[in-house]
Amino acid sequence: MMECLWCAKTIILDITWMNLFMPEKPKPLCRECVEQLDQLDGERCKLCSRRSEIEFCLDCIQWNKHATKKTIELNYSIFAYNPFIQAIITKWKYRGDYVLGNIFQSYFQQTFKDTFAFLKKDAIIIPIPLSEERLLERGFNQAKRLAEFLPMETKEILTRIHGEKQSKKTRAERLDSKNPFFMKEKLQKPVVLVDDIYTTGTTLRHAASLLRDNGCPKVYAFTLIRG
Amino acid sequence: MFDNQPLPEKSQLDKLPFLFSGKLLLRKEIALQDEDFQKLLKAKLLIQLKSITKRNFVYQCMRCGNQRPSLFATIPCHRCKNRHLYCRKCIEMGRVLECEPLYEWNGPRPDWTRHLAPSSWDGELTVDQQKAADRMVLAINNQEKELLCWAVCGSGKTEMLFPGITEALKHGKRICIATPRADVVRELRPRIQQAFANVTVQALYGGSDEKEATAQLIIATTHQLLRFKNAFDLLIIDEIDAFPFHADPSLPFAANRARAAQSTMLYLTATPRKEHRVRINQKKLPHTFVPVRFHGHPLPIPVMNMVFSLKRDLKNIQAPVPFLSWVKKRQNSTRQLLIFVPTIRLAEQLQETLATIFLKEQIIIAKDKLLFVHAEDADREEKVNQFRQKELTVLITTTILERGVTFSSVDVAILDAGHEVFDEAALVQIAGRAGRSADDPTGEVIFFHDGKTEAMIQAIQSIKMMNIRGGFA
Numbered sequence: 001m002m003e004c005l006w007c008a009k010t011i012i013l014d015i016t017w018m019n020l021f022m023p024e025k026p027k028p029l030c031r032e033c034v035e036q037l038d039q040l041d042g043e044r045c046k047l048c049s050r051r052s053e054i055e056f057c058l059d060c061i062q063w064n065k066h067a068t069k070k071t072i073e074l075n076y077s078i079f080a081y082n083p084f085i086q087a088i089i090t091k092w093k094y095r096g097d098y099v100l101g102n103i104f105q106s107y108f109q110q111t112f113k114d115t116f117a118f119l120k121k122d123a124i125i126i127p128i129p130l131s132e133e134r135l136l137e138r139g140f141n142q143a144k145r146l147a148e149f150l151p152m153e154t155k156e157i158l159t160r161i162h163g164e165k166q167s168k169k170t171r172a173e174r175l176d177s178k179n180p181f182f183m184k185e186k187l188q189k190p191v192v193l194v195d196d197i198y199t200t201g202t203t204l205r206h207a208a209s210l211l212r213d214n215g216c217p218k219v220y221a222f223t224l225i226r227g
Numbered sequence: 228m229f230d231n232q233p234l235p236e237k238s239q240l241d242k243l244p245f246l247f248s249g250k251l252l253l254r255k256e257i258a259l260q261d262e263d264f265q266k267l268l269k270a271k272l273l274i275q276l277k278s279i280t281k282r283n284f285v286y287q288c289m290r291c292g293n294q295r296p297s298l299f300a301t302i303p304c305h306r307c308k309n310r311h312l313y314c315r316k317c318i319e320m321g322r323v324l325e326c327e328p329l330y331e332w333n334g335p336r337p338d339w340t341r342h343l344a345p346s347s348w349d350g351e352l353t354v355d356q357q358k359a360a361d362r363m364v365l366a367i368n369n370q371e372k373e374l375l376c377w378a379v380c381g382s383g384k385t386e387m388l389f390p391g392i393t394e395a396l397k398h399g400k401r402i403c404i405a406t407p408r409a410d411v412v413r414e415l416r417p418r419i420q421q422a423f424a425n426v427t428v429q430a431l432y433g434g435s436d437e438k439e440a441t442a443q444l445i446i447a448t449t450h451q452l453l454r455f456k457n458a459f460d461l462l463i464i465d466e467i468d469a470f471p472f473h474a475d476p477s478l479p480f481a482a483n484r485a486r487a488a489q490s491t492m493l494y495l496t497a498t499p500r501k502e503h504r505v506r507i508n509q510k511k512l513p514h515t516f517v518p519v520r521f522h523g524h525p526l527p528i529p530v531m532n533m534v535f536s537l538k539r540d541l542k543n544i545q546a547p548v549p550f551l552s553w554v555k556k557r558q559n560s561t562r563q564l565l566i567f568v569p570t571i572r573l574a575e576q577l578q579e580t581l582a583t584i585f586l587k588e589q590i591i592i593a594k595d596k597l598l599f600v601h602a603e604d605a606d607r608e609e610k611v612n613q614f615r616q617k618e619l620t621v622l623i624t625t626t627i628l629e630r631g632v633t634f635s636s637v638d639v640a641i642l643d644a645g646h647e648v649f650d651e652a653a654l655v656q657i658a659g660r661a662g663r664s665a666d667d668p669t670g671e672v673i674f675f676h677d678g679k680t681e682a683m684i685q686a687i688q689s690i691k692m693m694n695i696r697g698g699f700a
């Protein structure tokens with residue numbers, strides 16, 4: 001018997017000829033909960049994954065005009081932010097219900113396979129780190145959990161100094177903030193940064209900028225949610 | 228005692244029992260610097276308890292009592308560098324990790340004030356209320372373990388508690404009133420504080436400002452009981468029959484732990500569940516019964532109304548014809564209208580349809596005089612207030628308004644009363660929303676259904692029974 005990881009209801013599978021002979025993988029969520037996730041499909045900004053009719057959204061055009069140097073090539077996200085996924089993320093990372101991460105496993109793997117197929121084998125996955133203080137408080141890093149789902153080499157070579165939570169800052173404060181990251185070792189390979197949410201992209205750009213300064217030729221971002 | 232390095236200061240030390248006694252805490256809920264904390268541990272003023280235990284191959288969370296395997300999970304813990312269990316059940320109150328103990332106060336129990344005359348309430352109880360109140364005082368003075376107060380909807384049970392609370396405060400007892408809903412905690416707090424003006428009162432619920440729980444008189448949601456152990460000399464459990472106390476085994480677990488060794492537990496209910504009724508009949512659970520409303524009028528008896536096309540009408544988001552004709556020819560058309568529906572979706576869908584029809588029939592003067600409300604509605608408090616202030620004429624609601632709320636003059640309709648969410652207790656409670664004020668002590672209650680259910684029959688029978696016991700033959 002399976003229980004939905006989110007609403008704890010028993011999941012009842014419709015039996016078809018297909019799954020009678022080929023049992024499906026256990027599903028983490030029941031159908032009602034799956035339907036509440038807002039998966040990004042259709043037109044999106046090629047740079048930041050925001051829903052957008054035009055190829056590049058106005059924010060990205062603006063950003064590129066003022067950018068002094070290149071940071072991330074692009075960000076790819078799977079879900080749009082809505083109250084449902086917000087509740088899951090809150091319980092997962094702030095309350096610390098570690099197992100909720102499993103909800104995203106198959107989405108994360110499949111989308112990565114479909115989207116980043118062009119990467120060479122030597123690309124490295126780097127999860128956005130938490131500061132030591134935050135890590136002690138939460139017990140785990142949600143970005144690392146997401147990175148573990150991916151079938152490529154992961155290196156935790158970034159560290160982060162303790163500061164205020166990004167989610168507590170205003171947009172202006174975020175865009176203006178100092179780079180909180182440090183690098184433990186040099187790396188001369190393409191990188192995919194992994195994090196749970198892309199909001200203004202500042203965190204990811206800070207990390208990417210540091211990586212590029214230290215030899216990474218290209219840096220991509222792969223995030224669960226486009227905020 | 229402290230190896231010659233006195234802990235905080237003496238004055239602060241005296242406060243510690245008030246801060247920590249009667250609680251079961253996580254380290255992060257203890258607002259002390261690590262140095263002071265370690266001293267308390269060393270002095271055995273705080274002791275550790277294992278947070279997740281294993282017995283007969285079954286794990287149990289020692290804070291919430293959870294034993295369900297699916298509500299435990301493992302985490303690769305950064306603090307202890309091991310992979311171990313945590314409890315998912317009570318995680319909203321702060322995560323219980325297997326590698327971290329729970330802490331309990333082991334020092335002297337605090338000396339709560341013995342109030343000479345704590346009550347500042349100047350109201351009067353009716354004869355029936357006074358009888359029940361006297362029985363409660365007796366139970367408190369004799370330190371009886373438990374007493375159930377069965378009081379019909381609208382009998383004024385909060386006021387009935389005042390003599391008992393007064394008595395407990397005179398003896399320096401610590402008191403907790405636990406109720407299932409945060410709304411009710413918020414509503415009770417000012418009423419209780421006003422009735423006991425010189426007593427410290429705190430309200431605890433998820434998101435409340437007061438978090439410390441250091442008061443002698445505490446009003447809390449039943450979930451908050453999970454933070455207490457051996458704390459209360461008088462524990463009053465309001466709406467003992469209500470979800471979630473009735474549905475969640477961790478809440479009785481917590482209530483039993485939260486009471487002190489020599490304590491009295493009072494249960495309040497208008498609709499006791501079967502388990503309690505059986506124990507009452509077996510004379511294993513002492514009880515007191517209040518069959519009459521405070522205004523002395525009988526309970527309105529619901530009327531069943533069969534609608535053959537009910538399911539189809541609701542599916543097509545149409546108002547059933549018998550429902551509309553009832554609305555138009557009610558005995559007293561100045562009453563507000565409270566419409567219960569089984570699901571949030573239906574409440575939402577019906578709003579537009581009913582608003583249009585009611586406007587045409589001049590039951591409402593504008594479309595925004597009809598709104599709907601449900602549990603996840605952010606404006607829920609405001610809408611209920613508007614309805615109470617009579618700024619709204621009609622309110623469509625899910626079962627969230629079945630209990631704990633008073634509107635002065637309403638007629639009540641249930642659409643699809645045969646739905647499984649409307650069990651006997653819910654139906655009796657819903658019927659109890661009508662006729663609550665002395666100015667308009669009656670009201671119509673109609674169950675629209677497409678097939679009688681056992682719950683509907685039982686509910687009507689039990690309301691008639693209560694009226695008979697109340698002397699209305």
